[in-house]
Amino acid sequence: MTDPARIYTAALIVIGDEILSGRTHDKNIAQIASWLQVQGIRLVEVRVVADIEEQIVGAVNALRPANDYLFTTGGIGPTHDDITVDAVATALGVDVVIHPEARTILERYYADKGGLNEGRLRMARVPAGAELIPNRMSGAPGIRLGNIFLMAGVPHITAGMLDALTGELEGGAPLLAETVGCWVAESEVADLLRTVERAHEACQIGSYPFFREGRVGANFVIRSTDAGDLDSCMHTLCDGLSAAGYDFTPGGI
């Protein structure tokens, strides 16, 4: 049974030289973070590491025992730089094996595209004991082993894998959020924010400044798993902004 008071946590390892070189802008962090929120699971740490086995192993061994779930993105394709399966198997001390169902899926997918070759068969390799995560977008499946989920690096393929996992993972009460935007320098209302947060123990307030149209402003995001306290905190903050003479925009600017 799900315990609504328990906080379920996840970590994410983004595997890829292309992110660390600045060549590719990561989209998986935000995508997986948003998806986890809906599942009632809190993303608490992300590490981006290079395509180097010992670095992946180190991150897996640090993050897996500390969290309910561990996701990885990248490095499960057919080429020589795709080493995530090997690294996770090393971290867990298990062998790498060909998953028969993955092999069948790939044989079918590549039947009219030249058939399986050594590279394509690499995508049927899994750490021993793993299950598959369906991938409707291309042949190669994602991989699930215990609390570890190996996803693709290409964001739209990962989106499909997340879709297949929706509702499958045990989570807690989702973290709710309310936003109010204000054309104010956050430094003018820092005391107000601090005071309001202290008065609402179940809430955290984040302040996210911006500079647009030649003016400074900020969005204040209140987060809580307690809908009642969230509502109360939002009202207190809005009353405080009004009393200080600031207009505000519920929902954010």
Next chain:
Amino acid sequence: MTDPARIYTAALIVIGDEILSGRTHDKNIAQIASWLQVQGIRLVEVRVVADIEEQIVGAVNALRPANDYLFTTGGIGPTHDDITVDAVATALGVDVVIHPEARTILERYYADKGGLNEGRLRMARVPAGAELIPNRMSGAPGIRLGNIFLMAGVPHITAGMLDALTGELEGGAPLLAETVGCWVAESEVADLLRTVERAHEACQIGSYPFFREGRVGANFVIRSTDAGDLDSCMHTLCDGLSAAGYDFTPGGI
């Protein structure tokens, strides 16, 4: 003196609940990664952590001794959730002090904006012994302490701070890159990529597949600090693609 054969490394800690919640798409990883490349410094790890002091302290203590440089983004503003300065001071075992020059800068910046208040004065707080990194975009400076650089969370402010640091950091030979794009499933050329990489010890080849206009393709990025071997590797790969009957696009698709 710079040793061109030495590889200089950096790590980055992205501090912010807003990234982990999926609310904000991080832009600082790619921005800092690209800037570091030009400085001859390799970004080898990124960690995204929450606005929780012990998590920031843990990441600082793990990454600072292992790298030539450590950058952080986020958490140096005026509000209660800005705790980066405190966390870095804790990690280093030093006090937090008001930096007189930072105070002067902020007094001047806010002179016609209501003056300093408690929140704004927070932005003059630094770990003892720190220097300032100029920030032309807003009053609050970045902070440099030894090999640690504390930058803003707002990307265009961090851009200005990076600009101020350009050419100031010792680096090695920049990592050069050449890209060739091809309308091919990467799984068809996985063996070729592996063979070519093995023949060019000073080069790494990354394969980055995509799906556009209803077709699959991939960009192959060759990286090396050795311009000669990079050129040779590029020619070998293009010859191999030609021999296998594939058209390719130098520079990438």
